[in-house]
Amino acid sequence: MNGDLGNLLTGELGEAEARFAHDDFAGDYGQRIAGRVRRRRAVRAAGVGGGTMLTAGALVLGATQMPWGTLGAEPGVGGSDCATPWPSLGAPTYSVVIDTDQASLMNLSIMDASTGTLIVGGTRQAGGTYLFTDGYGDPLKAVQGEAGLYTVALPAGVTSLESTATDAYRSAAVSTNFLSVKPPRLVVSDDAARQARGECYTADPTFTPTPDAVTSPFQCGFELPTESLKSDDLWIDGAQWMDGADATAAIGARYSDDPSQAPEIGDSTNPVPVVTVHFAGTETGDSAAITWGTSEPSIDDIEQGLASDTSSLKGSEGATFVGVADGRVVATGNVHPDPSGNVPPAYLDLPSYEDGSFLYLLDQAAALTSCDANPVDFSSIDLYAVAGLIVKQPDGTVEGPTYAWLPVGEP
Amino acid sequence: MARWEPLLEQVMRERAPRLLAYAAMLTGDDTEAHDVLQDALVRSFSRGRRFDHVNQAEAYVRRAIPSVVIDRSRKFRPVPRDPADHPHVAAPASDRDAVMDVRTALRELSPRERACIVLRFYDDLTVSQIADHLGLADGTVKRYLSDASARLAALLGADVDLREENTVPVTAPLAKGRR
Numbered sequence: 001m002n003g004d005l006g007n008l009l010t011g012e013l014g015e016a017e018a019r020f021a022h023d024d025f026a027g028d029y030g031q032r033i034a035g036r037v038r039r040r041r042a043v044r045a046a047g048v049g050g051g052t053m054l055t056a057g058a059l060v061l062g063a064t065q066m067p068w069g070t071l072g073a074e075p076g077v078g079g080s081d082c083a084t085p086w087p088s089l090g091a092p093t094y095s096v097v098i099d100t101d102q103a104s105l106m107n108l109s110i111m112d113a114s115t116g117t118l119i120v121g122g123t124r125q126a127g128g129t130y131l132f133t134d135g136y137g138d139p140l141k142a143v144q145g146e147a148g149l150y151t152v153a154l155p156a157g158v159t160s161l162e163s164t165a166t167d168a169y170r171s172a173a174v175s176t177n178f179l180s181v182k183p184p185r186l187v188v189s190d191d192a193a194r195q196a197r198g199e200c201y202t203a204d205p206t207f208t209p210t211p212d213a214v215t216s217p218f219q220c221g222f223e224l225p226t227e228s229l230k231s232d233d234l235w236i237d238g239a240q241w242m243d244g245a246d247a248t249a250a251i252g253a254r255y256s257d258d259p260s261q262a263p264e265i266g267d268s269t270n271p272v273p274v275v276t277v278h279f280a281g282t283e284t285g286d287s288a289a290i291t292w293g294t295s296e297p298s299i300d301d302i303e304q305g306l307a308s309d310t311s312s313l314k315g316s317e318g319a320t321f322v323g324v325a326d327g328r329v330v331a332t333g334n335v336h337p338d339p340s341g342n343v344p345p346a347y348l349d350l351p352s353y354e355d356g357s358f359l360y361l362l363d364q365a366a367a368l369t370s371c372d373a374n375p376v377d378f379s380s381i382d383l384y385a386v387a388g389l390i391v392k393q394p395d396g397t398v399e400g401p402t403y404a405w406l407p408v409g410e411p
Numbered sequence: 412m413a414r415w416e417p418l419l420e421q422v423m424r425e426r427a428p429r430l431l432a433y434a435a436m437l438t439g440d441d442t443e444a445h446d447v448l449q450d451a452l453v454r455s456f457s458r459g460r461r462f463d464h465v466n467q468a469e470a471y472v473r474r475a476i477p478s479v480v481i482d483r484s485r486k487f488r489p490v491p492r493d494p495a496d497h498p499h500v501a502a503p504a505s506d507r508d509a510v511m512d513v514r515t516a517l518r519e520l521s522p523r524e525r526a527c528i529v530l531r532f533y534d535d536l537t538v539s540q541i542a543d544h545l546g547l548a549d550g551t552v553k554r555y556l557s558d559a560s561a562r563l564a565a566l567l568g569a570d571v572d573l574r575e576e577n578t579v580p581v582t583a584p585l586a587k588g589r590r
Contacts, residue, residue: 005513005528005532005563005567006532006533006535008512008513008567009436009513009529009532009533010533011513012436012513012514012517013429013432013433013436013533014432015432015514016431016432016433016435016436016441017428017429017431017432019432019435019441020427020428020431020432020435020441020444021428023427023428023431025423025427025428025431025445025448026420026423026424026427029423029445029449030419030420030423032449033419033423033449033452033453034416034419034420036449036453036457037415037419037452037453037456037457225546226545226546226547227481227523227545227546227547227548227551228546228547228548228551229546230548238548238550238551406548407551409554
């Protein structure tokens with residue numbers, strides 16, 4: 001315990017314990033808490049430990065039978081009492097909720113029970129997060145909820161889960177220390193579910209991102225589960241503040257060999273935050289071939305930009321600034337380094353992988369775009385630096401996307 | 412009845428006052444402490460973990476409380492509570508003044524600062540452990556500890572030992588009201 005303050009805190013704890021001694025917490029809240037636990041346990045998803053490939057319940061491919069019944073009206077058709085018909089939603093999206101919060105869980109697999117085909121694979125990453133891929137090794141969109149709970153978009157064509165193989169799965173997982181193994185839970189996108197229930201369409205004039213489409217801190221509506229995130233492969237150092245002239249000089253110095261190639265930076269006198277992003281996950285020397293910039297990393301960048309190089313590790317990296325309010329992204333970065341000479345609102349400089357990449361925010365107002373129709377209210381948002389990384393190994397294995405973020409703070 | 416239910420009942424019956432006290436120290440609000448403990452119990456018992464003993468379960472719930480406090484501080488604005496909701500039970504007179512002082516001082520801190528101070532000075536966690544526990548960067552934790560230590564030093568007086576050798580520098584007291 002640390003000195004006087006520790007003793008005072010101990011005293012405060014004892015005092016508070018005396019205050020609560022006469023509360024009937026179990027009587028007042030016990031039933032409600034137990035009910036909440038029961039409901040949450042009822043929707044726990046399956047996890048498989050020890051890297052063992054196991055069958056996680058039968059998966060029915062191509063069916064549309066949902067837990068609450070067959071999907072109702074076709075897209076574009078509203079209920080008979082609805083004044084406004086539903087817009088076409090296209091194919092409804094399906095996700096599976098997977099619980100990875102088990103100490104022994106390293107990898108998991110969801111397989112078609114009848115054919116043994118891999119449907120979803122999950123691999124624990126160095127930072128403790130999970131990468132989910134389909135049967136071809138391509139990454140699947142996944143949203144991380146509270147600790148260990150992921151909502152993973154199912155590959156196209158997989159529209160239903162059948163839960164009758166629970167017992168088989170449970171017996172197969174007996175080597176792990178799970179107490180309550182249940183099949184992954186299938187969920188359908190909110191709009192499709194509402195339409196299936198016969199609810200009327202209501203247009204929302206405000207920004208309402210589709211939850212299962214928001215998968216990264218680069219996107220509007222992303223809820224940051226923690227104030228900051230880092231991993232061994234990707235992390236961001238806290239912001240250093242420079243005045244505009246120093247930032248201009250620092251960036252210009254990178255073009256000393258050919259100053260004509262330097263971007264026009266202007267003469268801002270405002271304080272410029274500079275964060276250092278460390279893409280250690282792609283720090284592999286000559287074997288790395290990377291696309292990078294201020295946009296979100298993507299497999300498309302890797303495949304299209306580096307298709308001719310099949311022998312080395314390939315990666316896509318990105319870093320930018322976003323605006324956050326109440327833990328949610330409400331303004332996104334909208335610029336890329338512009339080699340044509342225009343003033344870049346944000347500038348990403350990569351001197352070396354050892355020293356990290358330097359991300360400058362030269363023009364805050366121009367660098368961020370609001371997620372709704374209103375201008376960005378800089379007095380009500382916190383500025384965050386975000387970064388992402390995807391790596392594709394020579395054998396085709398995809399690692400990532402891995403994300404990191406950090407509040408920029410004040411000068 | 413599932414095997415976790417009797418243990419949950421036992422934790423709530425036997426350990427709630429101590430867990431509520433810990434939550435109250437982190438929230439600075441007795442009623443908020445009830446909400447936090449509910450969330451921490453749900454979070455802890457929903458994960459499918461096997462608790463062999465009530466002590467193990469209590470320890471797990473206790474570890475969950477700071478994270479719940481931080482999560483709630485992000486989602487909810489604090490609402491002033493009526494102190495009459497939980498009548499004060501007097502501590503021995505010799506300790507009361509100091510305890511009231513530290514409780515009042517803790518309420519002056521932000522939720523994150525308060526969590527960092529409690530984890531550092533009560534739970535004896537290192538900066539890195541606090542950072543891992545709360546999902547914050549090491550530097551952020553150091554900043555919270557430094558700012559909060561300065562504030563507490565100003566509020567509690569010079570006789571309170573806030574030294575953080577090799578970890579957190581104690582800075583001069585800041586102007587009142589600065590965060």
